[in-house]
Amino acid sequence: MTHDSATGFISGYDLFDHAFGQAQAVGLKEQLDCGARSFDLRLVKTSGEIHFHHGETAILNWVSSQTLSGELPGLVEWAGEHPSQFVVLVVGHCAEKGWIEYSSKPCSDEEFVKPFTAQGVAFETKCDKLRNMTLAQAMKASALRNGGHLLAIDLDCVETNWKSDVTSAEQVQPYVAETMKQMQGSGKLFQIQALMQQKFLIQRSYQLNKEVASWITDTHLLDGVNFLEINTICAYGMAISRSLGATVSSTDADSCMQICKKKCPACDKEQPRERQDAGGWLI
Structure with a gap:
């Protein structure tokens, strides 16, 4: 799961928002190529449209130029091209933004649900149903017209x-x-936030992602994790995703490496070249 997923839309030229809120270096479709199978989507209604945002105060906030309705078709298309992959969009921090004020709103409100259902994406708001849902039931509930x-x-x-x-x-x-230890056997859906929490500026550590990957492959620390949330999927994201069971094709890996090399040069320097599969991609 990518943390604050839509902040990948922040421009590299926007130095303040980059430092204040950019947890990801690439867009949503590119994060899927890099192995993301769950998104942390934060939605705000402004000027009659649903956008993505970070920060919920009148002074410190970023609102994307991209709209939810504009981005969903690309995610639906990607899912249709990868029918074996199950992608979960976790929708939270919903709000409405005026000229000055921010007001929190339930994400179950129709104005936030409708863009998803208009694209054929089911939006489940019944927590009891989710807690008792099997993988087979989830696959059925999440089925799109394109497969x-x-x-x-x-x-x-x-x-x-x-x-x-x-x-x-x-x-x-x-x-x-x-x-x-607290969550295993709790019967709850849960996140593990494998990242450094933000004080004022966003904190990133590519080395931390490398350690997270090793916790999955070399220990039992994350056995049974639901949503493993990370910053900067460009750094070791494919290794983490594959270790958790996702399929990342060589074509997707190539796309990921190319865009990450461009958008996050420091991430490219951190890639574990010594751990690659026969095709040269991270394992």
Whole structure:
């Protein structure tokens, strides 16, 4: 799961928003190519349209020029081209923005649900139903007309496990261990936020993503995790995704590597060249 997924739309020329809120370096479709199978989508209604946003105050906020209705067709198309992959859109932090004020709104409101259903994407807001849903039932509920699988769900149905005091890389592993212990067997949908929490500026650590990948392959720390949330999917994202069971084709991997090399040069320098499959892609 990519954290604050739509911040990949922030322009590299927008230095303040890049420093303040950019958790991802590439757009939503590109994140799918890089292995993302769940998005953290934050929606705001402004000027009659549903956009993506970060920050919910009148002064500190970023609102995308991209609209939800404009981006969904590309995600639906990608899903149709990858019928074996199940993609979950976790919708939260919904709000309406005026000239000055921000007002929080339920993501289950029709104005936020309608853009999804208009594209044939089911939006499940019943938490009890989600908690008891089997994978087979989820695949059926998420079925698109083109054969793909996309399901939108309300963040209110997910235990986010947000801990504001996890602000350094060294604090992440103990947080993960303690939270997994609490969540395993709870019967709840839950996130593990394998990232450093934001104080004022966004915090990124490519090395941390490398460690997260090793926790999956070399330990039992993340056994049974639901939504594993990371910053900067361009750094070790494919390794993490594949280790969790997603299929990332060589074509998608190539697209991911190319766009990430352009959008996140520092990520490219961090890629684990010593761990590649026969096609040269991350394992």
